[in-house]
Amino acid sequence: MKKILILVAAVLMGVASCADSKQAMTVTVTNPLALERTGEMVEVPMSDVVAKLKLADTAQIVVLDADGQQVPYQVTYDEKVIFPATVKANGTATYTIQPGAPEAFNVIACGKYYPERLDDLAWENDLVGFRAYGPALQARNERGFGYDLFTKYNTTEPILEALYAEELNPEKRAKIAELKKTDPKAAAELQRAISYHVDHGYGMDCYAVGPTLGCGTSALMEGDTIVYPYCYRTQEILDNGPLRFTVKLEFNPLVVRGDSGVVETRVISLDAGSYLNKAVISYTNLKETMPVATGLVLREPDGVTMADAANGYITYVDPTTDRSGGNGKIFVGAAFPAQVKDAKVVLFQEKEKKERGGADGHVLAVSEYEPGSEYTYYWGSAWDKAAIKTAEAWNEYMSQYAQKVRTPLTVAY
Template sequence: MKKVFLLLFVTLIGYSCSGEKNVKISVKNDSKIDRENEIVEMSLGDISQKIGLSDTTQIVVLDEQGQQVPYQLTYNGNLIFPVMVKANSSVEYTVQAGTPEKFDTLVYGRQYPERVDDIAWENDRIAFRTYGPALQATGERAFGYDVWVKSVSEPVVEKRYEGELNPETKAQIAELKKKDPKAANELYKSVSYHVDHGNGLDCYKVGPTLGGGTAALMANDTIIYPYCYKTFEILDNGPLRFTVKLTYNPLTVNGDSSIIETRLISLDAGTQLNKTTVTYDNLKEEIPIVAGIVLHEPESKAKYATVAEKGYISYADPTDNPDNGNGTIFVGAIVPSAKDTKAVYFEEKEKKDLRGDADGHVLAIADYVPNSEFVYYWGAGWSKYGFDTIEEWNTYMDKMASIKKEPLKVSIK
């Protein structure tokens, strides 16, 4: 599925400005890191006031060479677009009335009620999913975020679900199983998203763990695992940003069963990492909070990093079938407010009775203050799409941790 969006301003059926009025957007990079295709945002209302845009005015965003760049209007009234800014320098972009070009949709997601209420989303680098109420109703325990690797920039998730869930194909497989199990298996593999058909696959194990970067409260050093989301609302859906708001069933925290978790998850084009803002209603006292990545190997074999001073953790996951040529999934999380990072392995009884074949978690630990927002970043990469080794992934995570602490400075002139 490849979608193309015409980027419009509100209803956008014409434009009322002459095109002579414009506003300059200054983007300054005070860091020592070149910023490439990083998404910046600013208030669309502030821009409109400066150049007198009406609700039916089409706009364009131009770089310093006068070339149009893609943009998106977000649910909270912001204008976002990608910028290129060298280290210790600044660039200027122009917003004015005009007819926007067509740009590819790089970010997309939706709920899949046909697959037990999954919500899956992707950008041009990586894909993710989280589990919904229909899955929880089955009794299957899947607490954390799932990672779907991809090796192409175009959208793949929709086609993967179409292949995996096609009712006619499923019926053929069921019939073949009765007389030719081998043929049934071959047909299944030809459509399954657990097999790489040239653009990646689902080969990550979540189970009853935090999966690929889920946040959770801790009480007395024990993780309070969230389950599947209760309700959802998709707020942004491309071409440059996907945003979903999730609410959860009440958690019991230190005897209080009225704690309601809300997550706001955003994925931008060009990055491996989601930004997530977590809040807890009705919580009355400060409590530890973690962002965790499941470990699928004993400590003697696991390749992970815990960098407390920069607030990031990472892990090279061997995938659910290391002998199948699935490569390695590199998973990471950045918690700017982290006070500690460490690996914690399950006791044998917990591992055997509760966690399936998982061995533990690598955790970034912070404190959650009631009525505050816990902001962190989590995501993944693949050894078959841009990251050959854990060292390369750690370099990326280190760079991103630095970038999060030195955001670009955006001003409207």
């Protein structure tokens, strides 16, 4: 009898195992390029996962790699399951999605709105940080048109909230104001101790934006004239980690070629493990096709640049705010999934140079924007005090990134 009971139990376990296996969704990721893809984010519609696994509304899922180990994932605001995949050159990799209790994942990509710092919107991942300027800055007539960036090294954890907390610490700021009256040297030392413009071992803000396109902002063009966007009007954080940060920014109306009330909307997302953000741009109330340019501000007329329209990327080696080299070099760039009409260096005439806060020009990638469409590109930065040390290494990264966004991973299940 005991043997029979054991046999019955084994059969029941086998049946249960078969039932569980039917609730597994196999995801095959294929890499069509002769480049290894490491940690690249894969997207699967949550609706397909629910339908395939016949999930209840409250059911949890896990994502497993080929070894059965859990892989971090996130369900995004637009109802996609995203997870990092690693696929060999011209290879495939298999992942499994099934019901289960997910492990706790570290938050890698995240951001925050800072009304206390003139409406900054700042975000980061394990490699880099960025910010867009808001309406309070514009109300003060400070001309910060483009994206700013924060360098980052020696950590993969979020640092921006701590940097802002120190920079804006009200007690320390009050102390600085007091010391300026009695001990300017001590005031300067305390200011330096709390400033995010100083590297305290994890990174800093040492990038100059001013009234330019900064680190990869896009703008419409009337002939050869850039129609500069100002600060965002409204912001809405859509995703806040652990693997993707997404924000929607809407801008004040512009008058473009006589079209009044042209409103720009940007959806910007940053994934874990990437130096580049994805930007999806659209313009409402625009009546005709116009050039749209993505730009990198130049702080040297003869700086190290790359403008490769055919292969879809532009780069620049920025000298940072410390021209002596104490802050190293910042690599900035943009990559384009669609064909670029033109890529070039455009230097300012002396009058415009003064209007642009002393900047020397831009590296521009110019495309065409059709009313009602979306303009998608990728932009970002790296720092030579972190992993990417040379312009050659940065250009290789950007060249490969452009190849990847033009030849994405394919997903089947």
